[in-house]
Amino acid sequence: MSATAAAQKEQPATRFAKDQLKAIIERIERLEEEKAALVADIREVYAEAKGQGFDTKIMRQVVRLRKLDRADRQEQEAMLDLYLGALGMRH
Amino acid sequence: MSATAAAQKEQPATRFAKDQLKAIIERIERLEEEKAALVADIREVYAEAKGQGFDTKIMRQVVRLRKLDRADRQEQEAMLDLYLGALGMRH
Amino acid sequence: MSATAAAQKEQPATRFAKDQLKAIIERIERLEEEKAALVADIREVYAEAKGQGFDTKIMRQVVRLRKLDRADRQEQEAMLDLYLGALGMRH
Amino acid sequence: MSATAAAQKEQPATRFAKDQLKAIIERIERLEEEKAALVADIREVYAEAKGQGFDTKIMRQVVRLRKLDRADRQEQEAMLDLYLGALGMRH
DNA sequence: ACTCCAATACTTTAGC
DNA sequence: GCTAAAGTATTGGAGT
Numbered sequence: 001m002s003a004t005a006a007a008q009k010e011q012p013a014t015r016f017a018k019d020q021l022k023a024i025i026e027r028i029e030r031l032e033e034e035k036a037a038l039v040a041d042i043r044e045v046y047a048e049a050k051g052q053g054f055d056t057k058i059m060r061q062v063v064r065l066r067k068l069d070r071a072d073r074q075e076q077e078a079m080l081d082l083y084l085g086a087l088g089m090r091h
Numbered sequence: 092m093s094a095t096a097a098a099q100k101e102q103p104a105t106r107f108a109k110d111q112l113k114a115i116i117e118r119i120e121r122l123e124e125e126k127a128a129l130v131a132d133i134r135e136v137y138a139e140a141k142g143q144g145f146d147t148k149i150m151r152q153v154v155r156l157r158k159l160d161r162a163d164r165q166e167q168e169a170m171l172d173l174y175l176g177a178l179g180m181r182h
Numbered sequence: 183m184s185a186t187a188a189a190q191k192e193q194p195a196t197r198f199a200k201d202q203l204k205a206i207i208e209r210i211e212r213l214e215e216e217k218a219a220l221v222a223d224i225r226e227v228y229a230e231a232k233g234q235g236f237d238t239k240i241m242r243q244v245v246r247l248r249k250l251d252r253a254d255r256q257e258q259e260a261m262l263d264l265y266l267g268a269l270g271m272r273h
Numbered sequence: 274m275s276a277t278a279a280a281q282k283e284q285p286a287t288r289f290a291k292d293q294l295k296a297i298i299e300r301i302e303r304l305e306e307e308k309a310a311l312v313a314d315i316r317e318v319y320a321e322a323k324g325q326g327f328d329t330k331i332m333r334q335v336v337r338l339r340k341l342d343r344a345d346r347q348e349q350e351a352m353l354d355l356y357l358g359a360l361g362m363r364h
Numbered sequence: 365a366c367t368c369c370a371a372t373a374c375t376t377t378a379g380c
Numbered sequence: 381g382c383t384a385a386a387g388t389a390t391t392g393g394a395g396t
């Protein structure tokens with residue numbers, strides 16, 4: 001069998017993998033699209049707020065800070081878990 | 092009126108702005124949450140694919156290239172429209 | 183003048199740039215070396231501590247958390263600056 | 274002895290461990306600081322080079338490649354030593 | 365020792 | 381055009 005023919009008539013396993021890959025890629029692209037839409041929404045909200053006289057720079061900082069606080073709280077919990085675990089305790 | 096009293100009994104306009112700002116910030120945070128969920132979903136899809144033997148690095152490149160292609164195509168269409176428009180034609 | 187000769191006897195400006203680039207690259211490499219040495223030192227300190235019965239996982243978490251706290255404090259200050267700036271005040 | 278008193282008057286061994294841990298953590302943090310300073314230095318060198326018209330992206334590639342070369346050379350030397358050692362020779 | 369996961373550093377893109 | 385945020389890739393650490 002020639003190389004060209006081989007390329008035309010792939011192994012079932014390879015074909016399956018190809019289809020599977022295609023499906024996965026398309027699924028990712030759909031998710032990326034949804035994400036892009038959300039990013040656009042967020043941008044729009046900021047723009048509207050700016051139009052109403054709010055300072056977007058400060059707003060972004062506030063959002064960032066509140067997010068950081070949440071992360072910090074989670075870290076503290078993780079720390080507690082770690083300590084309790086080290087002491088042989090579970091909660 | 093003392094400064095303290097002023098702080099306790101704000102101007103209606105200020106109060107309104109404050110509530111409005113709060114609403115906007117919370118709306119942004121909700122959108123950010125949804126976005127974070129999507130990012131997590133995408134990461135999970137990649138992780139699954141990796142578990143099935145696919146190379147995620149290459150997959151990411153594929154996704155990026157296809158995105159570029161779409162952008163190019165859109166640009167070309169926009170260019171075509173521009174030219175057709177300049178010639179008084181529509182399609 | 184042949185191309186080969188030109189390559190051997192470059193323009194002063196080009197030569198200068200080349201020497202300068204060499205110096206910069208070497209400087210970066212020295213800094214990178216120092217950095218690698220520090221990373222090795224840190225790893226060694228953790229290893230020693232482990233040998234004395236300390237839990238490195240917890241230690242790393244502690245270091246991370248303290249770093250996060252510092253970052254948080256800086257963010258708060260930045261926030262304050264931003265607010266004061268927005269109110270036309272400086273400190 | 275109540276639990277509270279126990280907490281106030283710890284075992285010598287525990288106290289010692291605590292002080293020791295504190296010392297280790299602080300030592301690590303100092304090393305991390307130095308490391309962060311070096312990272313900042315490196316970034317600054319790149320920034321300066323960029324200001325003088327050098328392409329930082331290419332510079333980074335150069336640094337990376339040279340690092341790889343050094344690693345390769347070390348590997349080859351190690352291999353040579355191994356072979357020579359197997360033949361009962363030293364160099 | 366080797367694989368998996370986490371973190372850091374680099375790159376690119378978006379906002380101002 | 382520059383600064384800052386997001387995404388991506390590489391490195392280092394933990395667990396088996």
